[in-house]
Amino acid sequence: MDTVLQSRTLDSKPIAPSLFAHFVLRSSNMARMVDWYRTVLNMHVVQRNDFICFMTYDNEHHRLAVVNIEGLHEPDDKAWGLAHVAYTFRDIGQLLSTWRRLKDKGIEPYRPIHHGPTISLYYRDPDGNSVELQVDRYKTKEECSAYFTSDAFRKNPIGVAFDPAALAGAYEAGAPESELMNIPDGPPAPLGSARR
16 A cells, blocks of 8 residues: 655744753863763763763753863863853752752852842853853743843843852741842842853
């Protein structure tokens, strides 16, 4: 029996991706990089050889790959490229628990900022790449997005520096989540370099 083919038309309008799948880093430091991402993002190795390591933290086949290339050098502050990648936690308790766990392992954020729509901790991996760990300030994506059009965000699109230890102390003392999520008073955080 012959199969009857149904014709199809490709859509000509723009289509957004359905998922951000993964990113890949080139490094001359693969062992340290793999250990760091396993520690910071609770990733596990899917497949690894001397050339490449694939890792994930969920059911995606990989979220990060590290390619081992000998002899690479660190880019300077004047090089263009990716500023940082960001990962969102479910709530402030998860973010602060991660901060404490990493601090206990000697991994400290170089830049804690309450941006307004997010509360964020910026870390540097062993190669100097910047990784943001964040929690959304608002309960819905719509509320978070609305903050970007607010006068408060127009006046200060960077946010205010904060002390993660003080925020963790307030959390552990039982401060209401609504209080913990409020942007602190203070001047705009200074612009910083994404690199070392």
